[in-house]
Amino acid sequence: MVLYFLSMVMLVMGLYCLIAKKNIVKKIIGIVIMEYSINLFLVLVGYRHGGIAPILMKGMQTEELVQKGVDPLPQALVLTSIVIGLGTLALMVALCLRMYEKFKTFDMSKINTLKG
């Protein structure tokens, strides 16, 4: 239960960082923290105390697998979402560097050519 609570705290921390910080690098870090908190949450959802890999080995009873086996779905989800997060992160950093070239600053409050 504590771990679930911690992952929520992490989510809120990420959101705070995203909203309150003016530096775009810090904003990126905020988004990444949020993503990781969701990944942690997914892993926790799929956790099973004393679970085993869901592979039917030789000499293993089917009941044993059903009782102890872990659902591989959340792990697969987390792996995929980490990869997606990496893609987004790479794009964000590339954009951030390009913006630094153009604006000579990382401060979001000084980057305001658009009206919103």
Next chain:
Amino acid sequence: MQTYYPLFTAIPLAAAFLNLLLSKISMKVSDYIAFLVTGILAVMSVKMLFEAPFIYAVGNWRPPFGILLVSDGLSSLMLVVINVIGLLAVIFSFKYMATYTAKPKYFSLFMLMIAGMNGVVITGDMFNLYVFLEIASIASYALVGFGTGKKELEASFKYLILGGVASTAVLFGIAFLYSMTGTLNMPDLAQQLEVIGMTKTVGFVVALFIMGFGLKASAVPFHAWLPDAHPSAPAPISAMLSGVLIKALGIYTIMRIMFNIVGKNELISAIIMFLGALSMVIGGLLAIGQKDFKRMLAYSSISQMGYVLIAIGLALKPGAELVVATLALIGGLFHLVNHAVFKSLLFLASGAVEYRTGTRDLEKLGGLIKKMPVTGAATAIGSLSIAGIPPFNGFWSKLIIILALFRGGYWIYGTVGVVVGFITLIYFVMLQKEVLFGKLPESLSKVKEAPFTMVLPLVILAALCLAMGIGYMAIEGQLLDSAASALLDKMAYMNYLIGG
């Protein structure tokens, strides 16, 4: 066609990567690849319209365990919208994108975006939906910033941050759904949620989804990125974003999840209708004062999506009569298709005008109907349709939505719909006056008609506007009916689990 169903994502995905490799040999080849791929997809999607609903189990794994692809009336309709508009945008890009460098990269990103949108529409699995949503979104972030000027980069970054928050909310909702039911298969989820009922957790999940997908659909409290992102992108991409992306990633997903998975609910209906009304009014009012051609169109997209959302909300109401719900859904879906046609027409026209005159500032334009007759006529048809002038398609869809609202007893929302219709008329008359008619400025006296590959998509889209307006009963009735009934019949969707 059934066995080829996964090709809707496989072809563009493969072509996106092949294109980058082959364009190392010759830059010219990417044009042909893009045209060929989107052409094939458009033909396939039109053929899909004549298929009965079916499911495709990927790798022959039984539905609750394997990944499921579902084809029904709604997904066929969306596939046609995505791929036909995609083909026209590619044709437009040949000349238009020659002003940018790195055309092969542009086409690769374009095809990734198409692959993502097709994937969102054909999938029957929650996590697949998330993955494809991200593919399409990441490609669109990169395309918005394709010009790499100051404005483009800022708009792209803004879109990326807000889009990232939306994706996080969606993934969070999916994690909750999994922890409740232990499955992510959409028909299976629908069955499980029927048993669980509307608990507080389900309510939270719905709230997360409305936030996440609502941001992609740019419903009003979440709309801040759209008026920056859509004008900053190259014109064919603006057409794709406004015409297709916000519908495939936002509206379609909201419809699919709320109707087929969560089911009808009083509160969800009220929230979506309120968001729709808010989008209609605020988007419309903000559009009036705009001085930038594309920015005005972007605000108008927010306003028009409000009509679709309000229709969806009305159909979601559990107490509504079946006639009203069906009418509202048909109106909403018809307006969705119509908006795809005329908004991409208008954005492409703005691109053609910008290509020839070098500006999109409404105050510097004027009298272009004499210099660019075909583009001008197409723009006029597009703006008349979106403003809801009778023979064109926009009139019928707005009429159906407003009629459904009045018949469902929503007098205030119905009146708002009529008033926003007038507001739309006002700013599109202003747009016509500033761009097409009025005095031709000195600086524009040497402007010529846009090149053939730019004019052709405009003419096709303008013809579609007229054809869909006049031949509504003949062409559209059947298609929209099957899409609407696919949404309203939750039982049929749940039966896809057992191979329905």
